[in-house]
Structure formats: structure tokens, C-alpha cells
Amino acid sequence: MEEETAIQKQERGSFNPLIIVAVVVVIGIAIAGLTMVKKGGQVEGTQIAVEESVNTQEVPMSDTSEVKVVNIEGGAFYFKPNEIRAKAGETVKIVFTNAGGIHDFVIDELSVQSTKINDGETTEVVFTPQTPGTFEFYCSVGNHRAMGMKGTLIVE
């Protein structure tokens, strides 16, 4: 009886540490696994959020190569051409060259305002109309707008 008890004690004594080690290892693996899953989920979520925010911004990454460049000449008192077209969501780059006098290029509704430039100078404005419509662009210097220095942007 005493020997059996001693064996049982030995067995318990030798088994219990192994079980504890095994449980600790299993828990450790489980925690590590959960942590990796959480990290993976967070990374994916972050990537999706970034893509969504990019898509809602004015200049989507995929559209940077689709910038529509429009050369416009301005003088006393005209824009040439005086009608330009763009698609909603399309980024437009106006390259505005001054053929004489002091002029600028303005579209109130789209918050477009170039710098005022002198004879022979060129300036650029970049914008992305988001909604279809017809917008007037004009020169805000003096009475140039009233003198006919204006045009139409048609967003389709």
C-alpha cells in the first residue's frame, strides 16, 4: 500500500508539471494565434479604410494619369477657348497663358482661383468637378468679366 501510494505520488508529481507545461503551451499558442488574427484583421481593415478614403478624395490614385490638361489663352478681353468640357470626377488642369494685360482664371462654384499673371506669363490651376453642371469661368481683374472675359465649363 505504501509503495503504491508512493508510486501514485510519484506519478502525480511527474504528471502535474507536464500537464501544467502543456496547458501553458496550448494557452500560449492560442493567445499568439488570436493576436495574429487580430493583427491581420486590423491590417486588412486599415487597408480597406485607406482605399475608401482615397476613393472619396478629389484625386483618386487610379485617376492621376487621367488628368485632363486644357490650355487656355487669356487676353483683352477674352478666353480662348471660351468653352471647355470635363467629366464629373475628372481632374482638370488648366494651363492659363496670358497674351496681354493682367488676368486670372476664376470659377466661383468650384473654388478655383489662379494667381494674377502678367503679359506672357503662364499659371496653372487644378481642380476636380464632382457634379455635372455648367459653370462660368472668368477673369476677376477690374471689369474684365463684364467686358466679356469669361467662358463656360461644362461638366458632364
Ligand SMILES: [Cu+2]
Ligand atoms: Cu482679365
